Amino acid sequence: MGRPTMEDVAALAGVSRALVSIVYRDAPGASDATRARVLAAGAELGYRPDHRARLLGRTRTRLLGVTFDVQASFHGDLVEALYTAAESAGYDLALSAVAPSRSESRAVQSLLDYRCEALILLGPTLKPSALAALAESQPTVVVARKVRAPGVDVVRTDDTTGSRLAVEHLLALGHTKIAHIDGGKTPGSPERRTGYRNTMRAARLTPLIVPGGPTEDEGARAAKTFLDDAPRATAVTVFNDRSAVGFLDIIRQSRRVPDELSVIGYDNTTVAALSHIDLTTIAQDTPRLAAHATTTALARLAGTPTTPDQTIPPTLIPRTTTGPPR
Amino acid sequence: MGRPTMEDVAALAGVSRALVSIVYRDAPGASDATRARVLAAGAELGYRPDHRARLLGRTRTRLLGVTFDVQASFHGDLVEALYTAAESAGYDLALSAVAPSRSESRAVQSLLDYRCEALILLGPTLKPSALAALAESQPTVVVARKVRAPGVDVVRTDDTTGSRLAVEHLLALGHTKIAHIDGGKTPGSPERRTGYRNTMRAARLTPLIVPGGPTEDEGARAAKTFLDDAPRATAVTVFNDRSAVGFLDIIRQSRRVPDELSVIGYDNTTVAALSHIDLTTIAQDTPRLAAHATTTALARLAGTPTTPDQTIPPTLIPRTTTGPPR
DNA sequence: TGTCGCTACTAGAGCGCTCTAGTCAGATGC
DNA sequence: GCATCTGACTAGAGCGCTCTAGTAGCGACA
Numbered sequence: 167m168g169r170p171t172m173e174d175v176a177a178l179a180g181v182s183r184a185l186v187s188i189v190y191r192d193a194p195g196a197s198d199a200t201r202a203r204v205l206a207a208g209a210e211l212g213y214r215p216d217h218r219a220r221l222l223g224r225t226r227t228r229l230l231g232v233t234f235d236v237q238a239s240f241h242g243d244l245v246e247a248l249y250t251a252a253e254s255a256g257y258d259l260a261l262s263a264v265a266p267s268r269s270e271s272r273a274v275q276s277l278l279d280y281r282c283e284a285l286i287l288l289g290p291t292l293k294p295s296a297l298a299a300l301a302e303s304q305p306t307v308v309v310a311r312k313v314r315a316p317g318v319d320v321v322r323t324d325d326t327t328g329s330r331l332a333v334e335h336l337l338a339l340g341h342t343k344i345a346h347i348d349g350g351k352t353p354g355s356p357e358r359r360t361g362y363r364n365t366m367r368a369a370r371l372t373p374l375i376v377p378g379g380p381t382e383d384e385g386a387r388a389a390k391t392f393l394d395d396a397p398r399a400t401a402v403t404v405f406n407d408r409s410a411v412g413f414l415d416i417i418r419q420s421r422r423v424p425d426e427l428s429v430i431g432y433d434n435t436t437v438a439a440l441s442h443i444d445l446t447t448i449a450q451d452t453p454r455l456a457a458h459a460t461t462t463a464l465a466r467l468a469g470t471p472t473t474p475d476q477t478i479p480p481t482l483i484p485r486t487t488t489g490p491p492r
Numbered sequence: 493m494g495r496p497t498m499e500d501v502a503a504l505a506g507v508s509r510a511l512v513s514i515v516y517r518d519a520p521g522a523s524d525a526t527r528a529r530v531l532a533a534g535a536e537l538g539y540r541p542d543h544r545a546r547l548l549g550r551t552r553t554r555l556l557g558v559t560f561d562v563q564a565s566f567h568g569d570l571v572e573a574l575y576t577a578a579e580s581a582g583y584d585l586a587l588s589a590v591a592p593s594r595s596e597s598r599a600v601q602s603l604l605d606y607r608c609e610a611l612i613l614l615g616p617t618l619k620p621s622a623l624a625a626l627a628e629s630q631p632t633v634v635v636a637r638k639v640r641a642p643g644v645d646v647v648r649t650d651d652t653t654g655s656r657l658a659v660e661h662l663l664a665l666g667h668t669k670i671a672h673i674d675g676g677k678t679p680g681s682p683e684r685r686t687g688y689r690n691t692m693r694a695a696r697l698t699p700l701i702v703p704g705g706p707t708e709d710e711g712a713r714a715a716k717t718f719l720d721d722a723p724r725a726t727a728v729t730v731f732n733d734r735s736a737v738g739f740l741d742i743i744r745q746s747r748r749v750p751d752e753l754s755v756i757g758y759d760n761t762t763v764a765a766l767s768h769i770d771l772t773t774i775a776q777d778t779p780r781l782a783a784h785a786t787t788t789a790l791a792r793l794a795g796t797p798t799t800p801d802q803t804i805p806p807t808l809i810p811r812t813t814t815g816p817p818r
Numbered sequence: 819t820g821t822c823g824c825t826a827c828t829a830g831a832g833c834g835c836t837c838t839a840g841t842c843a844g845a846t847g848c
Numbered sequence: 849g850c851a852t853c854t855g856a857c858t859a860g861a862g863c864g865c866t867c868t869a870g871t872a873g874c875g876a877c878a
Contacts (some may be wrong), residue, residue, distance in 0.1 A: 168567055171833090171834055181857075181858090184857075184858060185856085185858075188856095194855095195855080213599070216835065217602075217607070217834085218544045218547045218553075218607060219834035219835035219863090220836075221835090222544050223835040224835085227544075237565060239565065242589075242591070245589050245591070246589065248596065249593070249594055261588070261589060263568075263571050263575065263587060264566070265572035267572055276543075276584070278540060279541065281495070289739060293617055303495075310833055332600070383767045386768055404536040431586070440706075440708050441708055441709045441712075441738075442738055442742075489859085497864055497865085507827075509864090513867085514866095519867095521825080523825080523827090531869055542865065544863090544864080545833090545863070545864035545866090546867085547833090547865090548833045548834065548863090549832080549864075549865040549866080550866055596844080725875070
């Protein structure tokens with residue numbers, strides 16, 4: 167027999183199936199008394215509308231497909247924020263995980279099979295051409311990656327501003343000898359480098375960039391280069407938290423942090439927040455990223471023009487790895 | 493007009509809708525020639541079966557509902573493994589995230605609305621009574637948490653064995669003075685403590701347990717207690733990786749690791765694998781956990797008797813925080 | 819030649835909803 | 849008193865599939 171259907175509720179309440187539908191959709195056309203009676207009958211039977219049938223019945227699925235990397239904790243934050251954003255727009259989320267053994271195109275296909283109205287891809291690695299192809303059949307929003315693909319909307323953090331915030335924080339503390347450990351050719355690295363350089367120049371200071379990369383190891387390696395290249399620097403902005411953690415691990419052997427050296431990371435990962443690391447960092451504004459992604463997808467759906475590349479300003483999270491110079 | 497339907501494919505291939513269904517379900521009853529012709533027509537139209545309609549049409553949804561914590565990277569591993577396990581059983585996964593702003597019961601309800609055949613809950617925090625209630629309407633498997641609730645199957649790592657492995661690794665390296673930093677009243681803590689104690693006793697050694705907890709801070713605090721209580725210990729097994737990382741951070745100020753002190757964590761988190769931490773640890777066998785969870789759910793579905801509490805042995809991941817005593 | 823058995827296919831009734839196009843009282847207007 | 853309107857409710861046709869029951873065609877066998 168399985169779970170109760172709308173028919174069962176209708177029979178118990180002594181009304182038609184259609185009326186039950188009206189009540190459960192919260193649509194106009196039922197008196198308050200009947201409404202209450204139907205809901206009571208539904209509750210008694212433990213009725214819950216079948217989502218599949220509901221989706222099939224109406225033209226619009228009110229479903230937003232989201233792909234995310236199962237390992238990226240930043241994606242976790244975004245998914246949470248997307249739930250909130252989608253819900254307030256009356257949409258539901260269909261999640262599809264990307265993992266080493268589950269490719270992104272696989273994940274996307276399964277979302278399409280559910281007839282999601284739009285796609286929100288978190289940090290996708292698909293080629294621009296593949297993204298453009300997806301965008302042809304439904305609105306496609308890329309979050310947290312800078313890509314140019316026709317028809318694809320991008321919502322990302324303004325990394326140039328992020329870097330500027332980091333440098334300005336250090337300037338405000340009184341630092342003048344500020345170096346930057348860069349992220350090599352990682353996405354986002356050019357923007358963060360530019361933000362650093364521009365802010366330094368605006369303050370009439372000399373930028374000093376140490377080559378680095380996105381991992382702890384590269385941060386650790388950069389620490390050695392840093393000691394040689396910029397021994398007199400009193401502060402450093404690092405490409406990201408992971409790199410900063412590796413950097414700190416080495417640098418602490420010869421410098422007290424923050425007394426002798428202030429360090430800022432980027433991303434506000436959970437590792438940065440660990441009490442024994444307690445890294446000052448730049449946080450991406452996940453609720454706004456999520457809200458903009460949702461709004462953009464819905465705007466496309468509605469045929470409203472969208473801004474294809476939106477940047478959201480990040481914020482500084484001051485912790486204990488930064489302080490005034492000695 | 494939207495996406496092509498089965499009807500469109502049928503028309504193009506010059507066959508009935510039912511035949512197209514047969515072909516796409518890979519069911520017997522179509523000649524090879526027709527099969528090819530139908531698939532060609534489908535490909536030409538870019539047809540993909542509508543998942544919702546497919547689910548509605550058949551009695552069984554072949555859908556496994558999974559709740560997971562969006563922040564727990566361990567859950568990420570499990571989700572990946574579950575995709576693999578479910579797929580080989582011909583099932584698909586419906587994911588529902590649990591987050592601070594999205595309660596577990598919320599997540600479960602949305603899975604039920606999709607008429608999942610069974611529920612797989614990763615580290616759920618629901619009360620046993622709530623779990624039992626869920627188990628009444630469909631198979632419910634709890635992964636990575638020890639709970640006793642009628643009708644609920646549990647699949648978890650054998651933590652006693654995990655602790656034993658840790659101690660045996662240290663014994664094999666030649667250690668005899670081995671302490672344990674425990675996890676307080678965290679789930680799993682009693683089992684891990686027991687495993688440590690039993691293995692020590694079996695080796696005719698005196699167990700020494702230092703109170704601790706699951707976080708970095710508690711690990712760091714335990715490090716101070718440890719230096720007072722067990723100054724002569726040459727090795728220590730810590731409740732989990734997070735605690736071990738905090739412990740290491742403090743202990744390294746007075747002891748060289750592993751020369752003067754060997755340290756083992758538990759969980760094999762990504763943090764443990766970071767090259768500058770490189771923590772020897774105990775890894776949970778996620779593929780097997782996932783496989784057992786899936787198998788158990790399907791067995792319940794089939795009416796086969798299940799083992800309500802299954803434990804999977806973990807494995808030791810040797811890294812550089814352990815070595816022979818000086 | 820009749821009928822049995824097969825394979826290859828089709829017709830059509832669901833699945834559990836949504837939603838358009840009604841019906842049918844009873845209130846309102848003139 | 850009659851047409852008109854409105855609010856409350858129902859009938860029934862989909863949505864895009866699955867799946868059971870059934871048919872058509874054909875070779876085999878007695």
